[in-house]
Amino acid sequence: MTTTISASGSLKRLTTAFGGAILALFLAMFGALVAPAAAHAEVNDLEYSADNTTWGGLEQIPAIEGQLVPGEELSSTFYARNNTERGGILQVYLGNWTISRGMQAYVRVEINDASGPRVDLTTLEEAVPGTELNAIRVDPGQTAKVSLVVGMPSEADNGSQNGSVEPNFSLDFEVDGALETTTTVTVPGAAKIDEAVNLSAVVKGPQGDAVGGTVQFQADGNDIGDAVALVNGEATLQYTFTDAGDYEITAIYSGTDGFNGSVSEAQEVSVTDGDGNGGGDGGGSSNFGSS
Incomplete structure (x- = not known):
């Protein structure tokens, strides 16, 4: 007697998530491939490998072979690697x-x-779709080894061996929220009017x-020049002051997907009229946490 393991198509996780990779798999007996039924994800979030050496997309998930009998298990083992800048x-x-x-x-x-x-596949009330089966934190570049296991209890009777089961798994990668940043501005301590100086920021x-x-x-507090790409x-x-005086210079980082914006602490530039009046000596830098 044999047991068939298959699935009817795509799966979307029933519980709320922040997005990421949602992967539905189906299993089939006698050498049929373990293949994705649906992929609702950003392609580059995760990479997959059957041997932890050759990496690629969902096609890297290996085949499963064998016969499900009482007291035994079948499994599909693969590796998933975090391919993002965030954990x-x-x-x-x-x-x-x-x-x-x-x-x-x-x-x-x-x-x-x-x-x-x-989790015994008894009734939908006892084995609720969306139930978490396992989880782990994966930092940028790290890899997790995943085994999807289907088994038959040793006490299963002949009716089980004549039956069929369609398990389904959902793999979800929940990426962390945006990272905090620190912006540091560096300016010359002194400048002359009508002579260009460099104002720089590190984020x-x-x-x-x-x-x-x-x-x-x-x-x-007033914008000078256009926003500069990081x-x-x-x-x-590169900026040219046209009036003498003391100026408080700040750098404001816009933020982007994955990084929060931040504002530097102000640094002073003393601008003279070219005759050496006023000004300061040396440069300075400071930083301030994310806003």
């Missing part, structure tokens, strides 16, 4: 499963060889340079 939570949920009358089967999920709870996140966005420089975490404005 997140990798979660596996029970999907929209079906099972024939008299059939006994269960599912569970291992992540990094640690198993989540066994950092918790793990290095912020990516994307612009920096708007201000003098005494490149490799830095932005520089």
Whole structure:
């Protein structure tokens, strides 16, 4: 007697998530592929591999072979790698499963060889689609080993071996919210009217340079020049003062997808009329946390 494992098509997770990768899989006996039934995700959020060496899309999820019998399990094991600049939570949920009358089967999920709870596929009230089967935090560039397991209890009778079950799993990657940033502005301590000087800003996140966005420089709270694109975490404005005086210079980072905006602490530039009157000596820099 044999048991068939299959699925009827696409799955959308029934519980609320912040988005990320939602992957529905179906399993089939006797060498049929473990393949995605639906992918509602940003393609670059996760990468997949069957051997932790060759990486790609969902096609890297391996085949499953064998016969489900009492006391044994079948599994599909693959690796999922966080391909974003932010950490997140990798979660596996029970999907929209079906099972024939008299059939006994269960599912569970291992992540990094640690198993989540066994869920018996009895009734929809007891095995609710959307139930979390396992979860783990995955930081940028890190990898998680995932095993989707379907088993038959050892006490299953002949009716189970004649039946069929359609398990379904949903893999969700919930990316962290935007990262806090710190903006540092650096200015010359002194300048002369009608002579260009460089005003620069550096924007950092918790793990290095912020990516994307612009920096708007201000003098005494007023915009000077156009916003400057952030490149490799830095932005520089070449600016010419036309009036002598002391100016408080700040840099305002716009923020972007994945990074919150921030404002630097002000630094003073003393601008003279060219005769050496006024001004200051040396440069300075300071920083201020995210706004």
